[in-house]
Amino acid sequence: MNEEIKTAPLCCAPEPLEEQPYGQEFWNGKYQVGETAWDLNGPSPALVKAFAKWQNKEARILIPGCGSAWETDALLEMGFTHITLIDIAPDLVAQLKTKYADRADRVTVLEGDFFQLEGQFDVVVEQTFFCALPPLLRSAYVRKMYHLLASKGEIVGLLFNRDFEQDGPPYGGTAEEYKGLFEPYFHLLTMENSVDSHPKRLGTELFITFEKKCAECANLNLKK
Numbered sequence: 001m002n003e004e005i006k007t008a009p010l011c012c013a014p015e016p017l018e019e020q021p022y023g024q025e026f027w028n029g030k031y032q033v034g035e036t037a038w039d040l041n042g043p044s045p046a047l048v049k050a051f052a053k054w055q056n057k058e059a060r061i062l063i064p065g066c067g068s069a070w071e072t073d074a075l076l077e078m079g080f081t082h083i084t085l086i087d088i089a090p091d092l093v094a095q096l097k098t099k100y101a102d103r104a105d106r107v108t109v110l111e112g113d114f115f116q117l118e119g120q121f122d123v124v125v126e127q128t129f130f131c132a133l134p135p136l137l138r139s140a141y142v143r144k145m146y147h148l149l150a151s152k153g154e155i156v157g158l159l160f161n162r163d164f165e166q167d168g169p170p171y172g173g174t175a176e177e178y179k180g181l182f183e184p185y186f187h188l189l190t191m192e193n194s195v196d197s198h199p200k201r202l203g204t205e206l207f208i209t210f211e212k213k214c215a216e217c218a219n220l221n222l223k224k
Contacts (some may be wrong), residue, residue, distance in 0.1 A: 010167035022134065022169055024043055028089040038128050038170065039067060043074040046207050047127060050156055055083055059122040060064065062148065064114045069096055072107060083135030086110040086117055115140060120150045126157025126208065131170040146185045146212060155210040158194060161203045175206060185218055186210035 014108035030036060048071075057079040063069060066085040075083055083106060087093055093111040100107040110117070115137075116128075124145060132176055133141055163172040175191055182188060197205045 013100060022037055022132070024088045031092045037075065040070065040198050040200065043070040044127055044158060044198060046158060046194050047071050048074050049196050051055070051075060051078060052219060060120065061123050062121040063125045067092070067128065071127060073123060073209065076106060077102065081106045081107055084108045084110065084121070085113055086112060088113055088197050115144055117148065121148055122150055122153050124149065124155045126155055126159065128170065131172065133159050135171055142185055144182050149212045151214070153212045155208065157208055158197070158205045159208055160204060161193065161206045182210055185213060187213055
């Protein structure tokens with residue numbers, strides 16, 4: 001599979017990665033020393049349950065900020081055939097490329113900045129990527145998701161419904177905040193307390209399904 005990452009339109013790309021407060025060096029360092037408290041050591045039960053209902057096994061799936069990519073193994077077991085992973089931590093990406101080398105016909109592993117990624121996907125899996133981004137990048141995240149998703153494409157995943165005390169990732173939020181961010185670009189099909197979260201996160205997550213609006217419905221000109 002093609003691993004080239006093309007430059008995205010300026011409407012979707014924030015400041016260069018090296019100028020962001022938590023970039024490649026920060027995240028790669030976390031993996032190097034094993035500071036990965038966000039890792040569930042397995043796929044999110046809520047996501048496994050959600051994708052078990054999907055009939056289109058050829059859906060083009062993107063997992064940004066994929067981390068250990070536990071959901072990938074579950075998706076492969078369900079029969080999905082077009083999965084793209086992207087992360088900015090080179091050591092992690094090297095491990096994933098080795099892990100999925102014998103399944104490269106179904107899994108593409110990319111090292112790079114999500115905001116520079118180009119392509120078209122039917123569904124994006126949101127699992128602790130949004131919360132890892134500084135809040136100043138959230139609007140850019142939403143615009144980039146809109147840009148990457150095909151017509152009626154969906155964001156499926158989990159968002160934290162809580163605040164965090166530390167000054168740095170993860171960053172929390174509320175349903176009202178997310179509604180204001182996503183609603184101009186997406187139909188909010190589902191945004192409810194997740195009853196299928198991992199026990200470590202039960203009661204702190206919202207399960208979401210957001211469908212991309214048509215340009216006319218969104219009344220957007222993304223090239224501005």
